[in-house]
Amino acid sequence: MNTDFDIAVLGGGLAGLSLLYHLIEAGKLADKKVLLVDPAGRKNKYDRTWSFWEAEPGPFESLVHHRWDTVTVHDNERDLICELAPYQYKLIRSSDFYAHVNKVIDAAGVVTRLTDRAENITSAEEFVHFTSGGQSYRVTHAYSSLPLHLRPRQIKQPYLDQHFKGWIIKTEEPVFDPAVAALMDFRTPQHDETRFLYVLPTSSTEALVEVAIFSNNHLTSEAYDEILSQYIAAHWTEGAYTVKHVEQGNIPMTTYPFPTSEGNLTYIGLRGGAARPSTGYTFYGMQRQLGALAKSFPSRAPKPWRRRDLYYDATILGLLQHNRLRGDQIFLDLFSANPTPRLLAFLNGESDFTEELAIMSTTNIREFGKSFVLEALR
Numbered sequence: 388m389n390t391d392f393d394i395a396v397l398g399g400g401l402a403g404l405s406l407l408y409h410l411i412e413a414g415k416l417a418d419k420k421v422l423l424v425d426p427a428g429r430k431n432k433y434d435r436t437w438s439f440w441e442a443e444p445g446p447f448e449s450l451v452h453h454r455w456d457t458v459t460v461h462d463n464e465r466d467l468i469c470e471l472a473p474y475q476y477k478l479i480r481s482s483d484f485y486a487h488v489n490k491v492i493d494a495a496g497v498v499t500r501l502t503d504r505a506e507n508i509t510s511a512e513e514f515v516h517f518t519s520g521g522q523s524y525r526v527t528h529a530y531s532s533l534p535l536h537l538r539p540r541q542i543k544q545p546y547l548d549q550h551f552k553g554w555i556i557k558t559e560e561p562v563f564d565p566a567v568a569a570l571m572d573f574r575t576p577q578h579d580e581t582r583f584l585y586v587l588p589t590s591s592t593e594a595l596v597e598v599a600i601f602s603n604n605h606l607t608s609e610a611y612d613e614i615l616s617q618y619i620a621a622h623w624t625e626g627a628y629t630v631k632h633v634e635q636g637n638i639p640m641t642t643y644p645f646p647t648s649e650g651n652l653t654y655i656g657l658r659g660g661a662a663r664p665s666t667g668y669t670f671y672g673m674q675r676q677l678g679a680l681a682k683s684f685p686s687r688a689p690k691p692w693r694r695r696d697l698y699y700d701a702t703i704l705g706l707l708q709h710n711r712l713r714g715d716q717i718f719l720d721l722f723s724a725n726p727t728p729r730l731l732a733f734l735n736g737e738s739d740f741t742e743e744l745a746i747m748s749t750t751n752i753r754e755f756g757k758s759f760v761l762e763a764l765r
């Protein structure tokens with residue numbers, strides 16, 4: 388049994404690397420030995436684009452590749468222009484994030500990397516045990532972001548996948564305004580689901596155009612391509628463009644009560660419920676949670692979302708999953724009837740109760756009320 392390490396970080400994606408970053412910045416690892424386990428090894432690829440909004444400079448401000456003060460929201464009848472101040476919508480490329488955080492981790496000189504799977508993870512009394520690369524390990528604290536594969540039919544809480552595919556395109560003609568991002572554009576056939584596109588332009592000829600679908604029916608890769616090309620031709624350019632980069636993925640949207648800890652084993656990232664159930668946004672809430680966890684280390688981690696955020700989200704997800712209201716109706720109503728900063732504070736879990744009441748009063752109260760009661764009774 389290997390007992391050389393105090394802390395094990397199992398999974399070195401966004402959550403594992405962010406946790407190490409925050410612990411190092413908080414000065415909590417100076418006298419510790421840490422093992423970072425991930426079969427994918429040291430991450431360095433541009434495999435995802437993280438967008439999020441925040442009102443203050445964040446811990447990764449220097450990595451922000453582009454930022455917007457204005458966003459738009461569209462359906463077939465409404466075109467909303469939303470000013471975000473004091474918020475900004477920000478974009479970080481994973482390759483920049485991995486390079487920066489890996490450098491900070493290496494400089495700390497306390498982290499050993501193991502390129503293998505962590506398995507047989509158990510927490511007993513004051514230790515966590517696991518195996519990896521044919522060895523058994525015992526550590527005092529472990530943080531796991533290993534994926535949890537939930538089956539929607541096996542849980543009682545509402546569950547929708549957010550599955551998506553995006554292209555970074557380079558157009559020949561200038562067609563984008565790099566000062567304005569399209570946050571949600573529902574001008575695509577909905578097929579009884581919630582389907583929207585977002586467009587994050589970084590210059591007049593370059594943008595990430597991504598289609599996101601809230602449903603448990605995934606599409607073929609070609610079907611997402613078809614939606615992307617039709618949308619671009621209908622709303623941005625009929626001219627030529629090249630696809631410079633492709634990303635694809637899935638984020639579970641659910642109010643399932645993800646376990647956050649077992650003894651000294653703490654679950655972080657998507658595994659610990661870091662994705663906001665009603666939107667899938669994860670980056671900002673995860674940094675807030677892991678920053679707080681690092682400051683209070685070795686005390687228990689705070690939950691990623693407040694209890695009442697999860698009630699609101701169960702209400703919205705319940706409406707969407709059971710097709711009682713369409714996503715375009717819900718989001719366009721919210722954006723048209725509320726000051727954008729109030730709504731952004733709400734979706735970041737930073738609003739106060741008065742703001743939440745004000746927001747709820749702008750919804751379809753009958754349907755929201757019914758869904759709230761149904762979900763609360765589950």
Ligand SMILES: Cc1cc2nc3c(=O)[nH]c(=O)nc-3n(C[C@H](O)[C@H](O)[C@H](O)COP(=O)(O)OP(=O)(O)OC[C@H]3O[C@@H](n4cnc5c(N)ncnc54)[C@H](O)[C@@H]3O)c2cc1C
Nearest residue numbers: 398400401402425435437438504505636656657668669670
């Ligand atoms: C393409 C894409 C775009 C996204 N865009 C946004 C966005 O714009 N805004 C936003 O807020 N969120 C976004 N998300 C959601 C979320 O921020 C990311 O999914 C984020 O990477 C989640 O972090 P994580 O650490 O939980 O998971 P991951 O980053 O996936 O890390 C999990 C790690 O666990 C490792 N692992 C798996 N099995 C084992 C094992 N047995 N032992 C050890 N390690 C193991 C994996 O190799 C991986 O490195 C996006 C997700 C994707 C996929």
